[in-house]
Amino acid sequence: MQNRNFHIFPIVAICAALSMAQAAVGDKATLPDFNQSSHLYGSTVKTKDLRGKVIFFEYWGINCPPCRASMPHLQALQAKYQAKGFTVIGSHMQGSSPEIQKFLKQNKITFPIYQGLSISEAQCPGGIPHAVLIGANGKIVATGSPSSLYDKVEAEMAKVTSGYAILGGLELKKYKGLTKIVVSTGKNIEAKIAPLREKTDDTEAAEICKTFDAWVEDEKCAIQGLCDTNPLEAMVSINRLKAAVPSIDDFNEQMGEFQKSDxxxxxxxxxxxxxxxxxxxxxxxxxxxxxxxxxxxxxxxxxxxxxxxxxxxxxxxxxxxxxxxxxxxx
Known part of the structure; x- marks a missing residue:
């Protein structure tokens, strides 16, 4: 009986960890305080500077072979996307060691590494490496092994830099065609959503409006971050949002300021x-x-x-x- 319980306990623990990770997806991420005392290597970051950025947050350790193996892949992602509103942040979860600096220098890592920092909504479940992908809207997109999230980075960056189907995740029956609506410069999506707001007794129409409104708010948040860090990209994103939702009068002041700049x-x-x-x-x-x-x-x-x-x-x-x-x- 004791042996049987011994085998059951790890399974329960694993299920609990998985449940915790799944529950985090879709939550707004609370970023840690990136203080100087916990900084180990690379550039430093401030929470306010990360607004509107896609973040790949990885829990890792120098004595973990899979963690070490993932680092070159993370650096490749950093080099490919960093100027487009993306950053990798490493949180070292093992004890201090002179090997940390040596290893990171040898692998020419440029992204910031901190000691023992954690995202409260998606804490390290125990095993490492463990990654958390946060979208430009500040919400947790996915958690898990780093390699399982690499493709999702590309998808999140596509949302930032080009058009994408904002209703693609909905299972629609009456309005199935709306799942193909793609956000891109010049496309007025608001005109297609507006008639659905009058269908107050239509649950599917209500879900579409709710999803659309959430997307608009997320876009505003992401754009505000770009206004503070990359006005050129902000201008592109503002034009795209205003084309999709002509009734929006946000960012008029910022856009006017940007357009006056030679x-x-x-x-x-x-x-x-x-x-x-x-x-x-x-x-x-x-x-x-x-x-x-x-x-x-x-x-x-x-x-x-x-x-x-x-x-x-x-x-x-x-x-x-x-x-x-x-x-x-x-």
Whole structure:
């Protein structure tokens, strides 16, 4: 009897951990206090700077072989998406060791590493590595092993950078065609949702309106974060949201400020060149070091601008250019 209980207990514990992880999905994530005393390696972050960003938060340990194996993959994600509103944050869950710094330097890790920090809605269940993916709206998208979340990062970044089906997750019968509605610049979605608001006794219509309204609020939150960190991307997102929901009058003041900036207008041309180089790199073709260095020089000048919006946008583009550099010809 004792042996039987011995085998049952771990199963119960595992089920409880899984239940806890599943319950966290969809919750608003409460980010920890990224204080200097817990900082181990890499750049430092502040909670306010993470608004509107997609976050890959990983619990790991230096004495855990799978944790060590995941680090190069996480660095690849960081290099690919960091300038588009994404960051990896590592939380080391084992004891202090000089091997930590040595290992991270050897693997050229650039994302921030902290000691023993935790997300209260998605704490480490015990086993590591364990990852938590947080969307640009601040909500937990998924939890689990790092490798199981890699594809979800791409999906979350697609939501930030391009159109996506906001009603695709609903199982609709009467309004099945609405699941194909894609958010993109120039598409008025509000016009298709408005008639459903009058169907007060239609539960499916009510669910669609509820989902749509939640999406609008999430978009506003994400855009506000971009306004503070990357005005160029904020302008794109604001235009997309206003096209989808013409009745929205949020961000008019910010947009007016952005549009008056000659420096931002010039950076739009730089952004086009950066995207062209990214496309070349993504096709596996060599990128000219001269082209990369030329853009970096332009951005270094822009970062010294007296316009804080130009500074922020130039800094974001500089990160993007720096991520291209390893593929450049020397």
């Amino acid at each position: 420096g931002l207008k010039k950076l739009f041309d730089v952004q086009k060149k950066v995207k062209a180089l990214q496309a070349t790199r993504d096709k596996g073709k060599p990128v000219s070091a001269t082209s990369v260095n030329s853009l970096k020089q332009l951005l270094e000048v822009a970062q010294k601008s007296s316009d804080v919006n130009v500074q922020r946008s130039a800094a974001a583009l500089m990160e993007e250019v720096s991520a291209i550099e390893p593929a450049a010809k020397r």
